Amino acid sequence: MEYLNEGIVLGLDLLILGLCYKEYCSYKQTLKALKGAPQLPLDDSLKSYVQQQKDQKVPYAVIRGTVSPIGAPIKSVLSPTVTGVLQIMKLNEHRVARGFAGLWTEQKKLVHFSTNEVPFMITNGEHGVEVTEALSSAVLDLDVVYDNYEPSSLKLFDHLFGFFSGVRQKGFQTTEEILRDGSFITAVGEIELDAGNLRLQPSSIGPMFLTTATKGALIKKFEEAKSSMMVKMFISGAITALIIGIIGRRYFIRKKAERNERRLKETLEKARRERRAKTRPKANLMEEQLCVVCVTNPKEVICLPCGHVCLCEDCSEKIKIACPVCRTTIESKAAAFIS
Numbered sequence: 001m002e003y004l005n006e007g008i009v010l011g012l013d014l015l016i017l018g019l020c021y022k023e024y025c026s027y028k029q030t031l032k033a034l035k036g037a038p039q040l041p042l043d044d045s046l047k048s049y050v051q052q053q054k055d056q057k058v059p060y061a062v063i064r065g066t067v068s069p070i071g072a073p074i075k076s077v078l079s080p081t082v083t084g085v086l087q088i089m090k091l092n093e094h095r096v097a098r099g100f101a102g103l104w105t106e107q108k109k110l111v112h113f114s115t116n117e118v119p120f121m122i123t124n125g126e127h128g129v130e131v132t133e134a135l136s137s138a139v140l141d142l143d144v145v146y147d148n149y150e151p152s153s154l155k156l157f158d159h160l161f162g163f164f165s166g167v168r169q170k171g172f173q174t175t176e177e178i179l180r181d182g183s184f185i186t187a188v189g190e191i192e193l194d195a196g197n198l199r200l201q202p203s204s205i206g207p208m209f210l211t212t213a214t215k216g217a218l219i220k221k222f223e224e225a226k227s228s229m230m231v232k233m234f235i236s237g238a239i240t241a242l243i244i245g246i247i248g249r250r251y252f253i254r255k256k257a258e259r260n261e262r263r264l265k266e267t268l269e270k271a272r273r274e275r276r277a278k279t280r281p282k283a284n285l286m287e288e289q290l291c292v293v294c295v296t297n298p299k300e301v302i303c304l305p306c307g308h309v310c311l312c313e314d315c316s317e318k319i320k321i322a323c324p325v326c327r328t329t330i331e332s333k334a335a336a337f338i339s
């Protein structure tokens with residue numbers, strides 16, 4: 001219990017350190033995969049290149065091209081001039097809530113989320129690669145085509161209700177994001193040749209990306225994220241070391257104090273024993289007058305409740321449980337004076 005606070009802080013810090021390390025490893029792995037992924041030209045050489053690979057698959061590769069719907073594109077709901085192949089609609093409720101220490105904080109709560117997609121390809125002229133499971137991309141750069149915030153008109157009742165419930169609605173935000181057809185993007189994933197058609201899909205080597213950034217920019221972004229995670233890990237590690245240092249220091253100080261106390265007690269005890277030995281009668285005692293344990297010192301202590309006067313003071317310190325004569329449990333002891 002003594003180190004409870006430090007223990008909790010240490011535990012939290014180790015948890016943060018662990019999470020940072022996990023993130024760091026995932027960035028590192030992604031970087032390694034990205035750097036090793038070949039950027040393949042989207043032209044007539046691609047099909048034969050993929051065909052030559054094992055299982056007709058390139059496990060992780062980068063291609064760049066124009067987004068083209070295979071059938072009819074999706075029409076934007078809220079911005080009708082825009083068409084695309086992938087659509088995400090979000091409705092967020094903004095509210096203020098009374099949180100920690102009675103402070104009101106802004107909160108955003110997703111109340112509605114929907115997606116819509118049509119099959120699409122990444123093309124360069126007549127050459128194209130179909131993209132599947134686009135929504136599982138780790139980075140998915142979409143255009144925000146509609147973003148509207150509607151404040152709620154609160155009545156007196158809502159204010160009162162908000163005061164007591166601790167949650168007050170502020171408004172709703174509607175956003176629509178679309179991957180426009182005709183936009184030029186970078187796609188990263190597994191490329192497979194299946195029944196004569198090329199397909200890009202999630203890979204087991206690294207995350208899938210559909211982004212406007214180039215491969216180089218993507219690598220740079222992950223390098224930066226990796227470095228910032230390393231800084232966090234370093235800080236967290238330093239805090240861990242500091243807490244361990246504090247706990248260690250306190251432990252050693254306590255141990256030292258205990259050791260000193262024990263030594264002092266021993267010295268005092270020794271002095272007391274010597275003093276006692278001097279005051280003991282020098283005369284030769286009869287055996288029945290001697291302590292039954294050491295048979296050297298005179299009997300000096302009475303065990304209660306049995307009443308046996310059988311121990312010297314030195315031995316009575318070691319014998320605490322049962323009377324050595326009758327085995328009765330010792331409840332207390334007292335000095336006995338035999339005159």
Ligand SMILES: [Zn+2]
Pocket residue numbers: 291292293294295296297311312313314315316
């Ligand atoms: Zn004794």
Ligand SMILES: [Zn+2]
Pocket residue numbers: 303306307308323324325326327328
């Ligand atoms: Zn007894």
